[in-house]
Amino acid sequence: MHRQLRTDLNNFEKILSHTTAVAKEHLNQLDTLPPGRFISDIPLQDLPLKGIGAEAVLDYFQKNFAHQMANSTGPRYFGFVTGGSTPASIAGDWLVSAYDQNACGSNDSIAPQLERQTIHFFKELFGLSEAYFGSFVTGATMANFTSLALARQWVGEQRGVDFSNDGLCEAAPIKILSGTPHSSIMKSLSMLGIGRKSMIKIETLPDREAVDIVALENNLKEAGEPVIVVANSGTVNTVDFDDLEAIGRLKSKYNFWLHVDAAFGGFAACSEKYAHYLSGINHADSITIDAHKWLNVPYDAAMQFTRHKRTQLQVFQNSAAYLGDPEKSPDYFHYTPENSRRFRALPSWFTLMAYGKEGYQEIVERNCEAAHHFGELIKASENFQLLAPVRMNVVCFTLREIDTTMEAIKRFLDGVRDDGRVFFTPTVYRGIPGIRAAVSNWLTEREDMELAFEVITVVNQKMKLQV
């Protein structure tokens, strides 16, 4: 064994405590570290010939890089839709690395069975029928990709073609209909060979991001062939929800695959106040829900659900001879894009066991309340204006200047980031450049929103003085 490996093997325990110390240093400051920072390109170093050993690497990392990480797990990182990591989920995540299981389904570990258990918990949490088959992928983008791969196969089947074997070269274009699809849907269409241009954007309701059901029906009628409908449960700008009951009713008249992108909106199911937004979700043929957003587990975790397990097998079956019986569950090799896969269900299992249904109801309700409070502060202010009413956990707003350009928004957001207490990301809503505050962290309290409002007010004043 290499000398350095031997030393580290003998020092394993010390390395683990040292790692904990580095993590502690960060986690003890979640309330004060700047949520986001500007980092420019670093000069690249050459690969060391001789290693320095794990302990020295920990020191090196801590000295040079630790203070330049984003505090994205803190209570005031409001960019994108960013969840933090609950204590239980961090424990689970660390153990994923320690055990390093290949959760592909080979029958040598409890890992795939625990994934099946975790999926069962989720079906209960989201009110999904037991008829769904579910699996973990890396994020909602991959869950959308996986689901649309099934939808593509299903369209082929309706046409009497097996795309998984015959490919798409000879195929007529596949039509996708959606009101306000997430950008990852478009990316998936590109990856799947369906093409971004196959998306037919359907009109939305007045002043809403939810699809207009009448327009959707007209388009289904016009299509005159089996198509894919992507329904959106929780749009990123205004957390709007398509009417899944109404879309479900259309299924009895028209032949289409219904995919529901509920990346973070799925968590509406955790609270009686919001669960009605998801009513009808069981009409879906496939569903996407992220875990690394509102479940607050570390990155690299989302769930993909489908009622068409057989179709999923057709698309993802791995034909290598050493694989087990593909009909046996849970043999994830044959159902997900990956073969070897991280045991990414474990942090979710830990956090669901630790905090239960009630814990998630509390997080969702507290986050939404915080967002509503921030929305009220914006509404009452002279400097800012809401771009849309606050429905759940996202506040979409802009500067109250007559011509607010994207350039001005970016300058404003740079100022907010450099202040070091809050972090937001820009957006464009109905052609208007704006700002999104997405509240989805388990630590966020009402006071954080008050502090956030104070910061944006100060930065706005400073900007006005500079003009």
Ligand SMILES: *Cc1c(COP(=O)(O)O)cnc(C)c1O
């Ligand atoms: C975040 C998000 C995605 C993409 O999720 P990743 O986990 O970043 O891949 C897809 N759809 C919606 C609605 C989202 O909010």
